[in-house]
Amino acid sequence: MRVLAIESSCDETAVALFDGGSGELLAHRVHSQTDVHAEYGGVVPELAARDHMRRLPSLTRATLTDAGLGYDVIDAVAYTAGPGLAGALMTGAAFAKGIAASRGLPALGVNHLEGHILAPLLGDDPPAFPFLALLVSGGHSQLIEVREVGDYRLLGESIDDAIGEAFDKSAKLMGLGYPGGAALSRLAEQGDPTAVPFTRPMVNRPGLDLSFSGLKTAVANAIAAGHAHQDVAASFERTVIDTLVIKLTRALDQTGLDRLVVAGGVAANRPLRQRLVEMMADRRGAVHFPEIELCTDNAAMIALAGYRRLAAGERDAQPGFRVRARWPLAELELPGALVGS
Ligand code: ATP
Ligand code: MG
Ligand code: FE
Secondary structure (H helix, E strand, O other), X not given: OEEEEEEOOOOEEEEEEEEOOOOEEEEEEXXXXXXXXXXXXXXXXXXXXXXXXXXXXXXXXXXXXXHXXXXXXXXXXXXXXXXXXXHHHHHHHHHHHXXXXXXXXXXXXXXXXXXXXXXXXXXXXXXXXXXXXXXXXXXXXXXXXXXXXXXXXXXXXXXOOOHXXXXXXHHHHOOOOOOOHHHHHXXXXXXXXXXXXXXXXXXXXXXXXXOOHHHHHHHHHHHHOOOOHHHHXXXXXXXXXXXXXXXXXXXXXXXXXXXXXXXXXXXXXXXXXXXXXXXXXXXXXXEEOOOHHHOOOOOHHHHHHHHHHHOOOOOOOOOOOOOOOOOOHHHOOOOOOOOOO
């Protein structure tokens, strides 16, 4: 089954063509709208929706051309149905459903977060189930027990800012543009991670919840106090990683799991990857990451998640579509669970 996938939940327009049978990603393209939103210092929902609409037809054609294939090879269409910006989701959903309807193909709305945590299954070293997932992105910071595809239990999450958001807001305070998470990490390479003694948030409290808004305020104070930006960046990054290591250790001990999956845009962070590799080696466990380019938003992960469900017979119930700005992972069911209901 060849699945065409469309992703438009936020400020990346993405298309992928995936062969589920062989597990081969035939082609995928991502167009980032960074330039559209940069001058506003954040994503402007209306502009995001319009730009998705403008880009989707040509991006889809280009993706098929990359694969050397035409529309006729597509067996099913998957699209991101949430969570995300409602208008942005609607443009991608309408486009995907249009292709499906015109060609008489099944279509399925996919959960973006399920896409993120299943992204490592596209790599050379796919994780076996069950595993602990750390989802760290622009909008989410969650610890999830993953028993199998569709069986998710939320163990803990940020009670305020997501980690990517804390990276981006801190980067903005340093004049690194938006979204500045990756730029902050590059600046941190030149800094002293022990220069600013930030408090690790929530580590002295029991439980697996996280909090990052206080750290962002502490970054603002450190900058105002005259600390060099690279030292603030390095200390911030070290604090975030230390905090995650403490919480992950707790979650692994509590669940007895020995496999860790790290996904979402912040999983592209090199020092984080390195520390978690060391941590899991010490525990004689394993850690799996998506390929770097599949950490941030893309349609390859939507194609994979969509394929797992389409292959089990799942498809959209009505000819219309429904997108969901909020759609928690814990509400998902096993692939095929809803077929015929
Ligand atoms: P969500 O998936 O929760 O809806 P999103 O789709 O906006 O949010 P992603 O695309 O998964 O988020 O990730 C984007 C985030 O990842 C941004 O906050 C960005 O700054 C951050 N990010 C990307 N690369 C790095 C890096 N190397 N270090 C730290 N943060 C990074
Ligand atoms: Mg983005
Ligand atoms: Fe995302």
